[in-house]
Amino acid sequence: MPLQDSHTANETDTFEEEISARLLERIRAEIARAGGSLPFDRFMDLALYAPGLGYYVAGSEKFGPGGDFVTAPEISSLFGRCIANQCAEVLERIPRADILEFGAGSGALAVQILGRLEEIDALPDRYLILEPSPELRERQRDRIRQQLPRLIDRCTWLDGLPERIQGVVVANEVLDAMPVHRFRLDDSGEPLEICVGESDGLLTESAAPIRSPGLADRVWALQAEGLARTPGYASEINLRLGPWLSALSERLERGLALLIDYGYDRSAYYQPDRSMGTLMCHYRHQAHDDPYRHIGLQDITAHVDFTAVVESGLEAGFELAGFTTQAHFLIGCGIDRLLSESPDALEQTLAAKQLLLPTEMGERFKVMGLDKGMSESWRGFSVRDLSDRL
Template sequence: MDDTTDRPRRPDGTDATAISARLAAQIQGEITAAGGRLPFDRFMEMALYAPGLGYYVAGAVKLGRGGDFVTAPEISPLFGRCLAAQCAEVLERLGGGDLLELGAGTGTLAVEVLHALEHRDALPGRYLILEPSPDLQERQRMLIQERIPHLAERCVWLTRLPSHLRGVVLANEVLDAMPVHRFSIRADGGIDEVFVAECAGDLREVTAPARSSGLADAVAALHAEGFARAPGYGSEINLRLPPWMKALGDTLDAGLVLLVDYGYPRPAYYQPDRTMGTLMCHLRHRVHGDPYTHIGLQDITAHVDFTAVAEAGVAAGFDLAGFTTQASFLIGCGIDRILSDAPDAFDLTPGAKQLLLPAIMGERFKAMGLTKGIEEALCGFAIRDLSGRL
């Protein structure tokens, strides 16, 4: 019986299973070219971002009820309205400026932030969007044109970071999708790296002495701090974070980089009982731990080491403006007042609970602010600053 009608398809009708097979073949080709073992970060990069094939750049529905996961902007418009409050504060102190959103998803956050800033009479000069997915770019344009057509001219899509920016950079659930290296500790205390190999047409992971540039030194630095020492301990480390942060530092002349994501300070990230790391995959609202299935059809993420983010930010010339939970950040931005002033407050209350409750998003997600040229405290970190835990 022909079962092609049951196969997953992208919005353009393309057979997603065939796309996945092409991506797997491309990865296997790289494994062969690399001598039989591919560093995990390169595998993750290809699975997520290979041109035309990777999860984030192919056309499959990713966000929302029909996708694989839901982010805060889709849960409630209150999230974007609160971020707008923080943006307005920074833009006022700078005397104006632009906003830059990294990875704008469906465009929902852009719509809510712009709409709320218009209501506050604090619109930016431009709303820049750096989005690697052509498919998502088109969805963002359509949503912005549908919801706020009178503000569409302010929106500009970029293919690379601008050379100069004064304003705010927004990165909601961006860091967790950056490719990571994975490592494990041998019985003799040596450092192994996790590689991806091919066996009988399937992908599997193998370990061997670390060979990726900087990995052994980075894990040794963790050892010096007392982390990740036990034989058998395995985790991840984001070696791409420092150059990424440096690029942001070179771009932002003055303003705020606001990062919201799930993660921990380093002592919690590498706590002794977290022996398998934090890597996880999302497929149709289910979470599992096998990145080698459904290649290109599922999200692959790792939690964020916010201590590493702060260190990279300071090294790139930023000041650490604050670090707190998502709940505390939203409260600092006035979510209670924004909710009470909303004409549809009753309808917004369930979403507010999802954003704020500790067991859902309130404590799991964190917010970090990195600034240049701003001396005053920021409202989002006024309620509870946890920078001392980094």
């Protein structure tokens, strides 16, 4: 049966307010147990992923016109069908291969990939989805069952990484939602850690001596490259990226990981005029930079340092397969041909512009390929490879 939202607007608002209040109390209690403050990454972790309460695991709608933001699969099926064309190129070279999607959101991308692969007779053995939210799992399952009922048995939802996998890993707008550490330079240029405390029931932010292992070393490494040196400069560092890629590499025996997100190479990420970092929040299609509003009801993101991604990937045992803009990746994967074959070409042309134009998603979003156990030239990176910028 399709999922239905039986709540009225007032009931939904009341439910969300209760969830937010409970999450705030949970965060305040953890601050108290930690002695009065938490590293920002722990606050972000709780705000997004606290069991039953965090933004990505509670029941509010997140994707599309009725949510807080729109991702590429909601804009046009062309996006997922292009991803499928890249997947097919990998799957034809690996017998009995799977696809693993991280954080499948509304399920739109899974439907698009599976639908296209069925069209060209290139289906994987299994389509695995690693999704932390029970509510989103049900939405994904319901969507696939409605639109591709014959393929639902090919789909499996996971609680953690599989023991082993061969094939394709897809992570669309996953890295930007990883909790990040934040730092600020004092008047002498020395790094401090941004932490979250509480005063009179409200969350507060302060800069204190660094206590998170590895953070100071990473800031000093940036400064050794001539970056992040101006007093007052603030930004983010994702210390969870390395362990995540290491765990993925341990399990991916052979195949290609596609990482799709908004971000920059390191020199652009930490350029002097980006002096307040890239942290951004999304609430009902409004973007702002205050992570302490709408606790548990808004997305909190940071742009991706793709130089850090490739460094961590190489250290974990991957090879860099390519790095390019979303526009060039989609062109390499045949978006023009898919568009010409579409029965609603006019409508899809307007959507394609959002995916491709530099002023929309075309250049703001990047695609990185990390492969393991195979050295191939993949079609998605054939039009223009920007790996030399990293």
